[in-house]
Amino acid sequence: MDNTDTYLLNFKGYYLAHFTANTDLLKNLDDFEIRDDDVFIVTYPKSGTIWAQQILSSIYFEGHRNKTEMVETLDGVPFLEYAAGKIDQLKRPSPRLFSSHLPYYLAPKGVKNKRAKIIYIYRNPKNILVSYFHFSNMMAGLQAADDIEDFMKMFFDGKVTGSLCFDHIRGWYEHRHDFNILFMMYEEMRKDLRSSVLKISSFLERQLNEEDVEAVVKQATFENMKFDPQANYEQILKHDLGRRTDEGSFLAQRYRWRLETSPDCGAK
Numbered sequence: 001m002d003n004t005d006t007y008l009l010n011f012k013g014y015y016l017a018h019f020t021a022n023t024d025l026l027k028n029l030d031d032f033e034i035r036d037d038d039v040f041i042v043t044y045p046k047s048g049t050i051w052a053q054q055i056l057s058s059i060y061f062e063g064h065r066n067k068t069e070m071v072e073t074l075d076g077v078p079f080l081e082y083a084a085g086k087i088d089q090l091k092r093p094s095p096r097l098f099s100s101h102l103p104y105y106l107a108p109k110g111v112k113n114k115r116a117k118i119i120y121i122y123r124n125p126k127n128i129l130v131s132y133f134h135f136s137n138m139m140a141g142l143q144a145a146d147d148i149e150d151f152m153k154m155f156f157d158g159k160v161t162g163s164l165c166f167d168h169i170r171g172w173y174e175h176r177h178d179f180n181i182l183f184m185m186y187e188e189m190r191k192d193l194r195s196s197v198l199k200i201s202s203f204l205e206r207q208l209n210e211e212d213v214e215a216v217v218k219q220a221t222f223e224n225m226k227f228d229p230q231a232n233y234e235q236i237l238k239h240d241l242g243r244r245t246d247e248g249s250f251l252a253q254r255y256r257w258r259l260e261t262s263p264d265c266g267a268k
């Protein structure tokens with residue numbers, strides 16, 4: 001493990017966000033005990049993790065779906081490799097839902113033996129790039145960039161948390177036969193959220209009645225999540241992760257309308 005960079009932790013050739021990496025867990029990552037009913041959301045950063053967390057959490061937890069329980073979405077679907085000390089993963093009751101930005105080759109042995117289910121969300125890298133640029137400038141623990149060109153250099157050199165985006169997506173896709181995995185595309189989910197929820201719940205073998213499906217979809221709309229304090233990470237951002245500036249949020253999309261029309265993807 002190379003600890004020398006302020007922002008990036010190099011673990012076996014892969015960059016993690018230094019400030020929040022769970023180094024104790026990483027030491028024994030390969031042997032991390034996997035249960036048959038574990039479920040992982042795997043993404044490259046800025047590809048829709050928080051969105052998938054919301055969908056999974058409301059598929060699995062009735063109290064979340066019906067808003068009778070006030071649980072931060074992230075606490076229901078915590079990261080495996082981040083937030084050291086916050087949760088003892090081994091003591092969590094089943095079924096455990098996880099999030100992860102890890103590349104395929106760092107997945108614990110049990111995941112490679114198809115013991116857990118994985119939902120891999122991928123997003124158009126142009127949209128990732130713009131989202132990541134704004135996000136890096138907002139988050140205290142990530143390296144800020146002077147402008148989009150500056151960030152593009154880091155992004156295409158893979159000198160960002162998550163390393164090179166293309167390696168991440170290609171790696172998981174080319175090794176898909178080693179895993180019990182469902183691929184979902186962010187942009188397709190945007191086009192048809194209901195079908196995406198049905199596809200995910202069917203893969204997870206979770207029976208939902210019509211009313212449940214409606215509730216999950218409603219909870220997962222951008223408009224709902226943007227203003228739902230349990231879902232939008234605002235408190236976590238403020239108190240745990242740390243902001244560099246008051247501007248920006250996890251659910252930004254301020255440039256969304258430009259994506260279809262502008263060659264610079266709304267970077268300016």
Ligand SMILES: Nc1ncnc2c1ncn2[C@@H]1O[C@H](COP(=O)(O)OS(=O)(=O)O)[C@@H](OP(=O)(O)O)[C@H]1O
Binds near residue numbers: 049
């Ligand atoms: N409900 C819903 N619908 C559509 N899009 C959504 C939704 N929830 C989150 N998002 C968008 O996902 C982007 C954040 O990605 P991640 O959650 O993967 O970020 S992170 O890696 O966990 O930091 C981020 O994209 P940008 O807005 O383009 O930055 C979020 O807006």
